[in-house]
Amino acid sequence: MTCLLVRAVACAAPAPAGHKTTGHGRPQPKIRVTRGVRSKVSAARAGMDGGTSAAPPEPAIAPDAVINLEFGDPTMYEAFWREVGERAAVAIPGWSGMSYFSNAQSLCWFLDPEFEREVRRVHRLVGNAAVDDGYHLVVGTGATQLFQAAMYALSPAGAQWPVGVVSPAPYYSSYPPQTDLLLSGFYRWAGDANAFDGDGHIELVCSPNNPDGAIREAVLSSESGKAIHDLVYYWPQYTPITGAAAHDIMLFTMSKVTGHAGARLGWALVKDRGVAKKMVYFVDRSTIGVSQDSQLRAAKILAVVSDAYGPDEEDDTRLRLFDFARRRMEERWRALRAAVAATGAFSLPEETAGHCNFSRQTVAAYPAFAWLRCEKDGVEDCAEFLRGHGIVARGGEQFGGDARCVRVNMLDRDGVFDVLIDRLFSIT
């Protein structure tokens, strides 16, 4: 079997509290990209050609290639943006972006005003966050940077010990190593929220949850600590939108709404002005703001998304991102559940449903990851078992959970997903 993703074979363990002893280096998928893709990207660089009419085909997958579904790469969305074509392209003149400042008058002085406008507009369209209720918007280099900025901002002043950072297991596997990256004197990873009994805390509430898609509320009391709501999957393609979330700090990212993970662009909606100021200070000190190029481009991308649902838009559903993504997720989950049922070797969390205020109908949840449990006797390590079948997924113990579970990315390209389904069907 040739290796599509050679270096991904060994899953990285989450970094313990100390560093140096941890595996420095993310497992690196070795993706063979067809010549067409690279040459087309090169053409786009060369100048003002949007390069959208003849967009690249999906990379070819050798029949015996290992497929890597360990990360959350949202390449499924490429097909949508290819279809949208030229109207999503953006041109940036050479003289743009000389200043560190995007909006000097604003609390978040590195936040592009048009990006802010489009973020607020898409939240209003979808109804997933109470964006107009006095919320401050802080932009970050992905939700990852904002999660750290939020921990910094919420750490109690003058505390003798770092405050404990917790999340109920299974939790996003990157929370522990991101929290303890620098062994901060302000905060420290303290594990499963359900097992925590310390004084004071910061609770990370991921809903829908990474890895298992569960809808969550804080499990610890707001009287003894603070919460950060990681809502990066709270969009209608993944879950029914049951109301406008209105928590103190809510994190979102382009990666999971439109699929633009390479932009490294996230935002936080923050209720308290003082907390927002501290988060801005953190982003200033850690990276002196956020790429203006990514913000400029994201403003355009989000405008295309919202425009497609406007009253004046022609009835061209090809331009409706949430329709596209929901349809794709529904098909994929149906295929996955059929494969799991046929093989008998696995189980999945039960399907849930609810009334979605956005689509105005009752719909099922289609999480961005599958939390797959191996039910075969004698298999204690599901990730290892799947690796033997040419599928790389992230092992459950990295999420503070069971090694019989794995997290499988549901957002890869069609070709990769099809191979996943074929292989699952073949497992008996």
Add this chain to the structure above:
Amino acid sequence: MTCLLVRAVACAAPAPAGHKTTGHGRPQPKIRVTRGVRSKVSAARAGMDGGTSAAPPEPAIAPDAVINLEFGDPTMYEAFWREVGERAAVAIPGWSGMSYFSNAQSLCWFLDPEFEREVRRVHRLVGNAAVDDGYHLVVGTGATQLFQAAMYALSPAGAQWPVGVVSPAPYYSSYPPQTDLLLSGFYRWAGDANAFDGDGHIELVCSPNNPDGAIREAVLSSESGKAIHDLVYYWPQYTPITGAAAHDIMLFTMSKVTGHAGARLGWALVKDRGVAKKMVYFVDRSTIGVSQDSQLRAAKILAVVSDAYGPDEEDDTRLRLFDFARRRMEERWRALRAAVAATGAFSLPEETAGHCNFSRQTVAAYPAFAWLRCEKDGVEDCAEFLRGHGIVARGGEQFGGDARCVRVNMLDRDGVFDVLIDRLFSIT
């Protein structure tokens, strides 16, 4: 006097080791931008129009406006990129940048291969870094992120106490608060390198130095610690290029080469593969990589820079970045020295010169900041004194130096610089 930069009036002190007590929030210049600038940027967003033939004019400055030269905003370069016009524009199609990975096979898996190629090419052209001697390239969200990645990578494994981070005063005022942002258990700011006598250290060597332009070498022994070379100003417009630097870790940034500060894009040349891997790990954990949009655009910008010095290029000096910037810096330093000599109220470091391998002639150094000392009797705080004359600059004590000194940005737009010179002439 109306305020061009209202909130910049109070200079932020560098953050002490603790947080919460420090001023959260960067002083924010309130820049009045002409309607032309904003509407032109909006036009560029709208689609495929490079918007370069009718690029924006400089913002107007009211005669009584406070001018802010506290930051290092490199807006001087806007005039150059306006002149270059359309050939520096870049178009990004909607389908670009869905994956987290730019080059999965590479040690630095989020480094765009074309950006890497252009970075190496411009170093070869200028001869300022031994880029081909086995150096690994790590991209970061500005040199700021890489400076933190480097400290992380160089911190001794399993140490009982954080290693001391030092730099000879006057040092870049952001070093202390960036170092101590999270009160890391791995490293801690330890002040002036010349006053340091601890066991083990990380020395920050900024050359040419921010704030005073001095050419520096490490002052502490490499036997007792490590060095990070911050070479962001080691380009021919600022200083003679006397050789290809070949230190263990060298930091550079787009902000100071081409003026694209808004891109938040820096790079490190790293000799040791293990150190480079740890730096990559840090950038992965803190922001999961670096904006692909900024890298794509920077590859284009750097290609334009190098192309202009190629053998096939027409003899159009308007397209030669280093010629433009050097000429501009020479004019500005001549004007500044004339004003300082005329007023008698100030002094500047003496002009230095050397043979530049790039221009093949002996040239003077023209630092990106002026380190201005007030020589007037009774003036103990030069920043406060200048503020009374409508000039905001950063006080010397923030650099671990003398409050009679200030750092003045030499890279602002022509109009702002002209106002600076007029005002200095008027001070007696």
